Amino acid sequence: MRDKQRRSGIERLDGGARPGDGRGDIRIVISGPPAAPKRERVVSYLPWPVRMFLKLGLPVLGFLAVFVLPNYLDCRNQQASGLYFHGMTVAACTRQSLDGQVRATQKRFEDLARAVGAH
Numbered sequence: 001m002r003d004k005q006r007r008s009g010i011e012r013l014d015g016g017a018r019p020g021d022g023r024g025d026i027r028i029v030i031s032g033p034p035a036a037p038k039r040e041r042v043v044s045y046l047p048w049p050v051r052m053f054l055k056l057g058l059p060v061l062g063f064l065a066v067f068v069l070p071n072y073l074d075c076r077n078q079q080a081s082g083l084y085f086h087g088m089t090v091a092a093c094t095r096q097s098l099d100g101q102v103r104a105t106q107k108r109f110e111d112l113a114r115a116v117g118a119h
Contacts, residue, residue: 071097 043051075093078084084093 067101068094068098071101 043054046054072090072094075090075097078093079090
């Protein structure tokens with residue numbers, strides 16, 4: 001085999017034969033079509049801290065924006081309206097409302113599981 005690439009078809013191995021005498025081993029080589037060249041992603045050119053932030057930081061920011069931010073803004077509005085108990089902070093109010101949201105969601109799932117189990 002003169003070149004190092006494999007291709008489909010019949011090839012002659014000239015390892016033990018003298019050049020030009022027509023003798024030598026014959027091998028049938030079957031291979032798939034050559035793979036299409038892969039396009040590199042734009043992200044691969046970014047430094048690793050930026051890639052790490054994109055993989056881990058964006059989902060965390062999305063979670064915070066969907067679940068924590070509305071509760072935080074509600075607590076800020078309650079503080080501005082004077083609806084807090086004495087000593088209540090915005091952080092404590094946010095934790096309390098997030099806890100209530102998690103408990104309500106858990107109760108919905110439990111009720112749904114009971115309803116499915118009853119049928």
